[in-house]
Amino acid sequence: MTENTKLLDCDTGRKLGCKSFCCRLLIRLDEDDRTEIDPETQRKKGYVGKKDDGTCLYQDEQTGLCLNWDNRPKVCREYDCNFDKLLQVVFKSSNQSISCWMKESVTVFIHEKDKIFVPYL
Secondary structure, three states, rough: OOOOOOOEEEHHHHHHOOHHHHHHHHOOOOOHHOOOEOOOOOOOOOOOOOOOOOOOOEEEEOOOOOOOOHHHHHHHHHOHHOOOHHHHHHHOOOOOOOHHHHHHHHHOOOOOOOOOOEEOO
């Protein structure tokens, strides 16, 4: 594990209401993480694949857990949702759509004392 690795308690985060929003973001892979070959282009894929519903290819539909946790890309290991305004919108929104969350995140103001943080392991 590198010193930049973030060990967030994602299970607790989901219980708080995060809805695993980061698993819906477009995940651009670092060159070192590009191993899968795109059959159409014969090039290494630059992004993590998505399911039809827009969630990460590796997200378990029942539990929301990452099925690729031990081998997840660097960007996933280093990401810290506690510094992403979108997390606060997701916690407070009744919407389930990332496009709605993105629109809300442009206009909403959440005071520092009202923020919810996902704990670290």
